[in-house]
Amino acid sequence: MAQTRSDDENKYSKSLYFNYPALDVSLAFPQATPASIFPPCTSDYYQFANLLTPEEQALRLKVRECVERDVAPIMTKYWEKAEFPFPVVPKLGALNIAGGTIKGYGCPGLSITANAIVTAELARVDASCSSFILFHRSTMLTISLYGSEVQKQKYLSSLAKLDTIACMGITEPGYGSDANGLRTTATKVEGGWVLEGQKRWLGNSTFADVLIITAKNKNTSQINCFIIKKNAPGLQATKIENNIGLRMMQNGDVLLQKVFVPDEDRLPGVNSFQDISKVLGLSRVMAAWQPIGITMGVYDMCHRYLKERKQFGAPLAAFQINQQKLVQMLANVQAMFLMGWRLCKLCESGKMTPGQASLGKSWITLRGRETVALGRELLGGNGILSDFLVAKAGLHELVYL
Ligand SMILES: Cc1cc2nc3c(=O)[nH]c(=O)nc-3n(C[C@H](O)[C@H](O)[C@H](O)COP(=O)(O)OP(=O)(O)OC[C@H]3O[C@@H](n4cnc5c(N)ncnc54)[C@H](O)[C@@H]3O)c2cc1C
Incomplete structure (x- = not known):
């Protein structure tokens, strides 16, 4: 006979799973402050701030203040739900950072x-x-480098304010590292182009207002770039689920079924994959700065944690084996920062080679993973809770072109 649960068992399981509110981690674990109250920055040991201009230093503090205040308190909630934190968008927009290095057009x-x-x-x-x-x-950046004046006027200023959001579509299910082999096609028709194909992994694509899509021109076999607007007939973006890294990011699978793009929405400057590679080279430098920032936060978090959490009657920071790990993390952050800074200077002087960008990004990422792994050891059980940042950072593996 099949086993049935008694009324008592049903009552018990219901109260256990459905009626208890989530416990605030600061009440559950009073010996350490969670990352929702972000730790002060203690990772600038060699005073790299001095390498920055006064404007760069001021911007750094402005951004830091904003994310510590507006992002840190809500990130665990959104991370757990794997949802994008839309309330943060206007706050980031107000910082006027989205336009990056672009001059003019509100950037x-x-x-x-x-x-x-x-x-x-x-x-x-x-x-x-x-x-x-x-x-x-x-x-x-792709629009600013390769768009027509009309396209720049039309799109850049609202993107700079984050009133509209953009995404870039290069990767396809069958073409990742080998992106140059892409299969999406663009067929010339009267007044425009018809795009057909599939893209994968596009960050922001599930809600982007503007998608820049690479496709092979069927007449010339050259790679061209097209601006596609949200809700264009034939365009479908579906979130890639079951993601264990960057859970708040929304990466999408994008299907293009006979999507019509008017002539005025083709970027006139993109005529080969080399044109796209220029943007990818610059993006690689910025991607290298992600692990630098992640490990700064992880170091700051561990530094505070070891001072707050006591075992055997003393703060964890009093034990030399923990100090050694913390010092190794700190040294990594310093070396990563210097490598990243040098990449920026080479790039600013126009002397950076693609090899330098790739080596820098890959070495920095490796040191980043090593640093986060050390941080995970230092936090004991709390090393696997997203509340204490390190677990969340550790699950974050960067795979860009
Ligand atoms: C979080 C995230 C966000 C992304 N956002 C975007 C986006 O916004 N837009 C976009 O277009 N794409 C995006 N991508 C896609 C990203 O660019 C690809 O994941 C990347 O190009 C690698 O392709 P792939 O995942 O298909 O791996 P593959 O190309 O299948 O590679 C798998 C492994 O094999 C290795 N490998 C490949 N070729 C060689 C070789 N010749 N020799 C030795 N080793 C090799 C790779 O280094 C990798 O380790 C994103 C990906 C991620 C994870």
Whole structure:
């Protein structure tokens, strides 16, 4: 006979699973402050702030203050639900950082170093928010480098204010690292183009107002770029579910079924994959600054945690084995920052090679993973709770072009 649950068992399981409110982690674990109250920045050991101009330093503090105040308190909630924190968008918009290095059209015309510092400050508190800006900014950069004057006037100023959101579509299900082999096609028709194909992984695509899509021109076999607007007939963006990293980011699968794009929405400057590679090279420098910011936050979090949490009658920071891990983390952050800073300077002087960008990004990312793994050890059980940042950062693996 099949087993049935008694009324008592049903009552018990209902109260256990449905009636208890979530316990505030600061009440449940009073010995350490959760990351919703973000720790002070203690990771600038070699005073790299002095390498920045007064404007870059001021911007850094402005961004830091905003994300610590407006993002840190809500990020665990959105991370757990794997939802994008839309209330944060106007706050980031007010910082006037989305336009990055672009000059004019309502954009701030930041230096490459300032752009990198902004990326790191966002990532220090939340890597999903940083990625959101990263993808949006790369798309804007593509429009500014390769768009017509009319397109720049039409799109950039509202994107700069984050009144509208952009996303960039290069990767396809069958073409990731090998993005140059893309299969999406653009067929010339009267008054415009018809796009057909599939894209994968596009950050922000589930809610973006403007999508920049790469496609192979059927007449010339060249790679061209097209602006597609949200709700265009034949366009469908579906969120990629079951994501264990960057959970607040919304990466999408995008289906293009005979999407009509008028002539005025083709970017006239993109005629080969080399044109796209220029944007990818600059994005690589910014992607390198994500692990720098993430590890700064993880170090800051661990530093505070070890001073607050006591075991065997003393703060965890009093034990040399913990100090050694913390010092190794701090040294990594310093070296990562210096490598990232040098990349910015090479880029600003126009001397950066693609190899330098790739080596820098890959080395920085590896040191970042090592640093976060050390942080995870230092937090004991709390190392697997998103409330204490390290678990969330550790699950964050960057795979960009
Ligand atoms: C969080 C996230 C956000 C993204 N956002 C965007 C976006 O906004 N727009 C967009 O267009 N794309 C986006 N992407 C896609 C991203 O650019 C691809 O994931 C990346 O290009 C790698 O492609 P792939 O995942 O298909 O891996 P693959 O190309 O299948 O590679 C798998 C592994 O094999 C290795 N490999 C591949 N080729 C070689 C080779 N020749 N020799 C040795 N090793 C090799 C790779 O390094 C990797 O380790 C995003 C991806 C992620 C994870």
